[in-house]
């Protein structure tokens with residue numbers, strides 16, 4: 001069953017000459033860089049994000065950019081058959097790696113079968129809050145990691161470098177549970193990527209060095225680290241700027257309309273080579289799956305077109321150069 005696309009951001013805000021309606025397959029176009037907000041051309045589909053758990057999560061983090069939680073069912077969990085169909089659709093278009101996200105992927109009762117199916121055809125990364133690693137799951141993950149034809153990666157999120165900071169976002173006891181999960185993974189021979197939210201006030205290198213030291217101290221001998229900025233999305237937007245429009249007027253400070261045309265790098269952003277799928281269709285990226293203008297199409301093929309960088313999150317992506325992918 002398909003759903004009508006919710007209305008995108010008003011075209012008036014895209015500035016002169018910017019379009020989000022180029023037909024699928026059209027050559028990448030620099031249109032929109034002059035006179036308005038840049039439109040990210042679409043190059044090729046490398047990364048497919050699949051929201052296997054929908055918006056269902058066992059936590060209710062205060063900064064969750066998709067506003068997930070135990071009772072959040074706006075995006076439904078995806079079945080094994082739905083995921084297999086999306087993976088096949090993506091592979092036919094050239095997808096090279098698949099990311100499973102949510103919500104919390106380990107709440108999907110079919111996750112093991114979904115991962116097994118997908119690992120037979122592509123590398124897989126599971127993004128998790130790290131609080132649901134039972135002994136059975138850790139053993140299963142280690143076996144799959146050792147024996148699968150394609151790589152299996154785990155990404156575990158942290159929001160601070162101690163229990164006080166992390167639990168302030170994620171709830172009492174979350175740090176301890178996540179650390180137990182990380183250590184169990186390490187003891188099983190796995191090397192999870194720890195994704196840490198980088199505080200705006202601290203230099204990235206200094207923060208990364210502190211993070212590695214903390215993780216070693218917690219019992220992870222070889223921590224792999226990825227820093228991510230905080231996005232003004234979902235609960236974080238409510239917390240930080242309640243009532244502020246998600247879409248930036250071209251005249252506002254922070255709008256990418258002020259970016260000189262010659263400074264626009266068409267290869268900088270992940271939305272030039274990734275798409276995200278939920279039970280509700282295809283979205284431009286994993287960040288905008290719960291934003292009205294983020295939905296692009298019912299099918300992946302129909303979503304492979306330019307996207308105007310009009311959202312506040314787009315400015316954060318541009319300034320930080322971040323990607324949700326592992327690299």
Ligand code: SF4
Nearest residue numbers: 057059061064103129
């Ligand atoms: S940030 Fe992650 S762990 Fe927290 S509520 Fe959202 S999906 Fe769940």
Ligand code: SF4
Nearest residue numbers: 271285287313314317
């Ligand atoms: S939020 Fe980032 S990845 Fe998503 S469309 Fe905007 S620039 Fe692209």
